[in-house]
Amino acid sequence: MAKRTVVVDPVTRIEGHLRIQADMDNSGAITQATSSGTMVRGIEIILQGRDPRDAWAFTQRICGVCTLVHGIASVRAVEDALHYPIPRNAEIIRNLMIGAQFVHDHVMHFYHLHALDWVDVVSALKADPAKTSALAQSISSYPRSSPGYFAGVKEKLARFVQSGQLGIFANGYWGNPAYRLPAEANLMAVAHYLDALAWQREVAKLHAIFGGKNPHPNFVVGGAPTAISVGPDQKGAGATAVNMTGLEIVHGVIGEMRRFVDQVYVPDTLAIAGFYKDWFRTGEGIGNFLSYGEFPLKSIADTGSFMMPRGAIVGRDLSHVEEVDLRDPHQVEEFVAHSWYSYSTGKDSGLHPFVGQTNLDYTGPKPPFEILDKTASYSWMKAPRWRGKAMEVGPLARMLVAYAQGDKQARELIGMALKHLDLPPQALFSTMGRTAARTLESKWIADSMEGWYQELMGNIRKGDVRTFNEALWDPGTWPARAEGVGFTEAPRGALAHWVVINDGLIENYQAVVPSTWNGGPRDAAGQEGPYEASLRGLKLAVADQPLEILRTIHSFDPCIACAVHMVDPNGEEMLQVKVV
Amino acid sequence: MxxxxxxxxxxxxxxxxxxxxxxxxxxxxxxxxxxxxxxxxxxxxxxxxxxxxxPTVIYLSYQECTGCLESLTRSFSPGIASLIFNDISLAFNDTLQAAAGEAAEEAKDSAMKKAWGKYVLIVDGAVPLAENGAYCTVAGRSAVSDLRHAASGAAAVVAVGTCASFGGLPYAAPNPTGAVPVSEIVRDRPIINVSGCPPIAEVITGVIIYYTTFGLPALDRLHRPMSFYGNSIHDRCYRRPFYDRGMFAKTFDDEGARQGWCLYELGCKGPVTHNACPTMKWNGGTSYPIESGHPCLGCSEPDFWDKGGFYRPLSVPTGHWSRAGVMGAAAAAGVVAGLGAAVAARVRQDRTHKPDAGGDTNQKTPKS
Amino acid sequence: MSGASLLTFARGPAFEVALAMLIFGMVWRLVGILALRRSRDYSEGRKTAGWVSGLRVIFSRSWPQAEFRERVLHWDIVSYLFHLGYAVAILGYLPHILLIRNLTGLRWPGLPGGAIAFAAGIAAASLLALLGHRLTSPVLRKLSNFDDYFSWFIAFVPLITGLMAYYNIGDSYQMVLGLHILSGDILFAWLPFGKLMHVILFAFSRGKTGAVYGRRGAAI
Amino acid sequence: MSRPDRVIPIHPAPAPPSVVADALMREIAAALSRYAQDGQPHVIDLSAMPLSEDDTQRLDEQLGTGEVAIEIRSLLYTRVEETRYAGVWRVRHEDPDGSMRGEQIEITDIPEIVRASAADIGRSVQRLCADRAEEDA
Incomplete structure (x- = not known):
């Protein structure tokens, strides 16, 4: 195999369009990968001079997939700047909304994006429904597991294939030797893939109750927008979506989520992972992990009360968790050495987001172009660094930080999985480790949602229906100048927004998003981001079926069904990878 | 196959x-x-x-957040919608393409070629023009050239979402990337705007199904289908009776808010927003923003990002100018002009009535 | 211009310009009048506290004198209806109150939409009647100048566009609302420069008259 | 799922009267007598109607269930049921995930969707002959 550069564009739609150029050596192993964001909308520029209470709606449109995370980070940033406390009920509602986003996103990612990297759909046609049923019943109490049910799924699948159209399952690498599941496991996964499709539409209803719609549910600085219209003296009971019916829908959704995670998602992950144990040894990336923490169990100001703790792990060292301070000018910095931006302080300098700059400065080739010069600027993403280091963010980072801090639930969940799979903790630093961490945290969150729901109902019963604090709503009450940072854990990782408010209006706004942590370009010192690093050394077993690249890229959760489109430097199509 | x-x-x-x-x-x-x-x-x-x-349907995305497509998938199920899109109509979509099972680029080209002049082109996202289009490129090509090419072979273009319909967020002031709506680039094809940020899932599918079976629906002035955008949110809002009775929530969590009073005072743009939210609702008829207590952002209307703030009532000026400065200057100018007028009047007085005739009690007030 | 952009224009730059003109004009007129040279009255006042008479006249002249009452009363009533209806529509309607709050920080509870529409309807009808009177009465017609008709028009348009917006008449609500707000902007801008300034000046002119006559001991 | 304690009183909105159900029953009666006279079938699409819950319930009660029920498992899942009035059928289409995709009342002897079409029968003939030939060979 000759040395070559492959271009993968677009890879996925994380915040627009992602392009990867990978240099390969003679053996077909990737020697260097570059990750480029090829779309920019200048939202940070658009925000300047606007009412900070409006900012959530703008930033939410950064991404319609993990739709609510930017809204949350934004309202928290403004509240942080104004020292604006919100009622506990609002905090709970936000927890429920973020939690629902997590579970929805993770299940969708696993079944509709990632599972087919491991599951051979066509092989499922050879499965025996009775044996599949036995297998399913041996690992889970999920009720849809009768031989008849699996026979029905198989029949449907057969009809797809016979009609010459695989529909949603088309164009995978079916038959590739890298697939290792027995036919029965494949059939079971296909059945659950279909179930998850119907399930996801239902669980989006939680957002519709509290936020009016999904995608892009509504938020408000100072609390939650929806007044609770239940309670002994509420004459208008039923007047808002958060009435008894609405709360029962919410509870129903939580029940659906827990049921699906417990009975389907967790058993499937463990079953599939058991067949791919070698993937617990590859695709690590950089070994530095960062979590801002999420799910305040008391209040957002009390960082110690978070269900998922905050912290940083450097160089795989699980014995030590470093403290993270988002206001510290020496911790989070963004670099633009290889990005299409300029800084007034110089191209190689790093800037803390409070003094961050968004000066679009495109220096790349005029489109149409074939190749981007990796030694120059090549991305619309900046390169965020923590104390100068590239950090991986996401489920693995969260679970590791919790694990390293001795969190009981994290230890229990990870311990259970490792024991089940008979693996050491080091196995977590891997492609499959990332995937498993995602599943485990889904369970952790889904179970916690029930508790938050009960806490909310308890408050309502006690007569506490407060959801909004009016005290600082009027900009006339604000200080002349304020700075704040709002953070959240998005399903794909740590996210924070920094806002500087001057005279009631936004003076500067900077969002540092998970995609830039994981997918950003190299920095001034030449350090790669996690995407770039994790692809280094990866080999394709079958040249035109880069299943291995997909497995690793998808383990970072590139949010939705994507098309990986590879072109060689001459513009000729060489490889084409499509993922359902 | x-x-x-x-x-x-x-x-x-x-x-x-x-x-x-x-x-x-x-x-x-x-x-x-x-x-x-x-x-x-x-x-x-x-x-x-x-x-x-x-009809062949081709779906392309530019400066977007994927929210429109996400909304679309909320209505997807293994049933009718995916049947219509995957099996009957949809020939190309970056994201759902996997379902059609053909090499994406080839599929796109061959689908276009085969149905050249006849296919329906669905576009989401705005299109940036500044920097020769470098602000959004797909496979090294600029969005604008990609769209021009695709539209030249389309029978009609459906712009999904407010970005594609009216420019949306990228177009918001100061429009750093020079973004424009689809209609600025495609001028010689019928355009159906399905606005909203995002549009309701069933509205997107409904419009596309309607077009694929019946052709162009009746459109309003902004090229939106009348059947979904014919009424304002306000007209069909379940809180409308409170507006008429003058009962308004003053904050997000007062008595009025809990009893579902009108959100006008909190900045609701329902009266000037045309969409089907109050009747079709969101996520399988679960709720819609006003029902969930938040004022309507007006997201299906042009320039909704630039109307002076989401929490500013419709009747209140958008106030982009520095009011204190300008109004102070106006007052100062008024003082100067007033004093000037008075001095002029005095001078005139003095000229008409000679100083030695002082003490004339019949002095007339100057004509004002 | 589309309805939406008209509305944005009316709420934005047009309003700011109108407000600036209103402030400028008001200050100009008031300063101009207050800074005029007052002629001294050398006679000995019959009463010392002329301002009491001044205050009284501000109100007493709000009702026709007995001598003229029979002849003018019903037109006075129509005029009252107009002024009251206008005031209720402006000060009782929540969207207007929110505007005033935005400008001054003051607010008060609003009235139901039906009451506002009724008041505005009365105001519009009486305004039409007054115009009819002006056109049909030979004396009034002789006395009327451009300012009278223009001011009538400036006062009438916001009323009628407001009613149209309320009842959603016309095919674009945004356009009608935009026109309504724009007509309000024009009303603001024109107010100091024509006879509409009487909303402020009536107090000064009557007060001055009352004070002067009071000092001279005239029965008022 | 377990329901939360019902200490919170619920104030359900008064249900709108079931005017639509009555109108529908009149339409069905008229259509059935027309069908009896001149064999003119009639279809009422329920999905386009503003049926309240009360309406649906009233309709279910008044139409009842008759002797015949047919299931069609094709692209969608369709259930065809005769009502207690012979010649009046209810046809419901569902997605595989169970969500309703359309519902009609048909006034006819056998609903159109139940019949095997000539084209389908033609293809069956070919297939059957081919299968037989294979078997024989």
Whole structure:
């Protein structure tokens, strides 16, 4: 195999369009990968001079997939700047909304994006429904597991294939030797893939109750927008979506989520992972992990009360968790050495987001172009660094930080999985480790949602229906100048927004998003981001079926069904990878 | 595997796939239901689907957040919607393409070529023009050139979402990337705008299904289908009676808010926003923003990002100017002009009545 | 211009310009009048506290004198209806109150939409009647100048566009609302420069008259 | 799922009267007598109607269930049921995930969707002959 550069564009739609150029050596192993964001909308520029209470709606449109995370980070940033406390009920509602986003996103990612990297759909046609049923019943109490049910799924699948159209399952690498599941496991996964499709539409209803719609549910600085219209003296009971019916829908959704995670998602992950144990040894990336923490169990100001703790792990060292301070000018910095931006302080300098700059400065080739010069600027993403280091963010980072801090639930969940799979903790630093961490945290969150729901109902019963604090709503009450940072854990990782408010209006706004942590370009010192690093050394077993690249890229959760489109430097199509 | 001829009907597709006429009747029933058609129109749908060649649909994305496509997938199920999109109409979509099972770029080109001049082009996202289009590139090509090419072979263009319809967020002041809506680039094709940020799932599917069966729907001035955008949110809002009675929530969590009073005072843009939220609602009819206590952002209207703030009531000025400065200057100018006028009047007085005639009590007040 | 952009224009730059003109004009007129040279009255006042009479006249002249009452009363009533209806529509309607709050920080509870529409309807009808009177009465017609008709028009348009917006008449609500707000902007801008300034000046002119006559001991 | 304690009183909105159901029953009666006279079938699409819950319930009660029920498992899942009035059928189409995709009342002897079409029968003949030939060979 000759040395070559492959271009993968677009890879996925994380915040627009992602392009990867990978240099390969003679053996077909990737020697260097570059990750480029090829779309920019200048939202940070658009925000300047606007009412900070409006900012959530703008930033939410950064991404319609993990739709609510930017809204949350934004309202928290403004509240942080104004020292604006919100009622506990609002905090709970936000927890429920973020939690629902997590579970929805993770299940969708696993079944509709990632599972087919491991599951051979066509092989499922050879499965025996009775044996599949036995297998399913041996690992889970999920009720849809009768031989008849699996026979029905198989029949449907057969009809797809016979009609010459695989529909949603088309164009995978079916038959590739890298697939290792027995036919029965494949059939079971296909059945659950279909179930998850119907399930996801239902669980989006939680957002519709509290936020009016999904995608892009509504938020408000100072609390939650929806007044609770239940309670002994509420004459208008039923007047808002958060009435008894609405709360029962919410509870129903939580029940659906827990049921699906417990009975389907967790058993499937463990079953599939058991067949791919070698993937617990590859695709690590950089070994530095960062979590801002999420799910305040008391209040957002009390960082110690978070269900998922905050912290940083450097160089795989699980014995030590470093403290993270988002206001510290020496911790989070963004670099633009290889990005299409300029800084007034110089191209190689790093800037803390409070003094961050968004000066679009495109220096790349005029489109149409074939190749981007990796030694120059090549991305619309900046390169965020923590104390100068590239950090991986996401489920693995969260679970590791919790694990390293001795969190009981994290230890229990990870311990259970490792024991089940008979693996050491080091196995977590891997492609499959990332995937498993995602599943485990889904369970952790889904179970916690029930508790938050009960806490909310308890408050309502006690007569506490407060959801909004009016005290600082009027900009006339604000200080002349304020700075704040709002953070959240998005399903794909740590996210924070920094806002500087001057005279009631936004003076500067900077969002540092998970995609830039994981997918950003190299920095001034030449350090790669996690995407770039994790692809280094990866080999394709079958040249035109880069299943291995997909497995690793998808383990970072590139949010939705994507098309990986590879072109060689001459513009000729060489490889084409499509993922359902 | 898939032998496509340019003029297959939906019935042909199903028969080729080995399905019976019963499946066809099921599709007709589902489409009828999706569009809420009268029995007379329902009969026509059966006829159209059995006789008219199925349209090719091509879906492209530019400066977007994927929210529109996400919304679309919320209505997806293994049933009718995916059937319509994947099996009957949709020939290319970056994201859902996997389902069609053909090499993406090839599929796009061949689908376009095969149905050149006849396909329906769906676009989401705005298109940036600044920097020769470098602010959004797909496979190294600028969005604007990609769109021009695709549109030149389209029978009609459906702009999904407010970004594609009216520019949306990228277009918001100061529009750093020079973004424009689809209609600025495509000028010689019929355009249907399906606005909203994002649009309601069932509205997107409804419009596309309508177009693929009946052709262009009736459109309003902004090229939005009347059937979904004919009424304002305010007209159909369940809180409208409170507006009429003068009962308004003053904050997000007062007595009025809990009792579902009108959100006008909190900045609701319902009166000037046309969309189907109050009737169709979101996520399977669960709720819509106003029902969930938040004022309508007006997201299906042009320039909704630039109307002075989401929490500023409609009747309140948008106030982009520095009011204190400008108004102070106006007052100061008024003082100067007033004093000037008075001095002029005094001078005139003095000139008319000689100083030695002082003490004239019959002095007339100057003409004002 | 589309309805939406008209509305944005009316709420934005047009309003700011109108407000600036209103402030400028008001200050100009008031300063101009207050800074005029007052002629001294050398006679000995019959009463010392002329301002009491001044205050009284501000109100007493709000009702026709007995001598003229029979002849003018019903037109006075129509005029009252107009002024009251206008005031209720402006000060009782929540969207207007929110505007005033935005400008001054003051607010008060609003009235139901039906009451506002009724008041505005009365105001519009009486304004039409007054115009009819002006056109049909030979004396009034002789006395009327451009300012009278223009001011009538400026006062009438916001009323009628407001009613149209309320009842959603016309095919674009945004356009009608935009026109309504724009007509309000024009009303603001024109107010200091024509006879509409009487909303402020009536107090000064009557007060001055009352004070002067009071000092001279005239029965008022 | 377990329901939360019902200490919170619920104030359900008064249900709108079931005017639509009554109108529908009149339409069905008229259509059935027309069908009896001149064999003119009639279809009422329920999905396009503003049926309240009360309406649906009233309709279910008044139409009842008759002797015949047919399931069609094709692209969608369709259930065809005769009502207690012979010649009046209810046809419901569902997605595989169970969500309703359309519902009609048909006044006819056998609903159109149940019949095997000539084209389908033709294809069956070919298939059957081919299968037989294979078997024989």
């Amino acid at each position: 898939k032998e496509e001829t340019g003029d297959e009907t939906v019935l042909d597709v199903l028969e080729r796939r080995g399905l019976t006429r019963r499946a066809f009747l099921q599709v007709c029933a589902a489409v009828t239901s999706a569009l809420a058609l009268s029995p007379a129109e329902a009969a026509r749908i059966t006829q159209v689907l059995a006789s008219k060649p199925r």
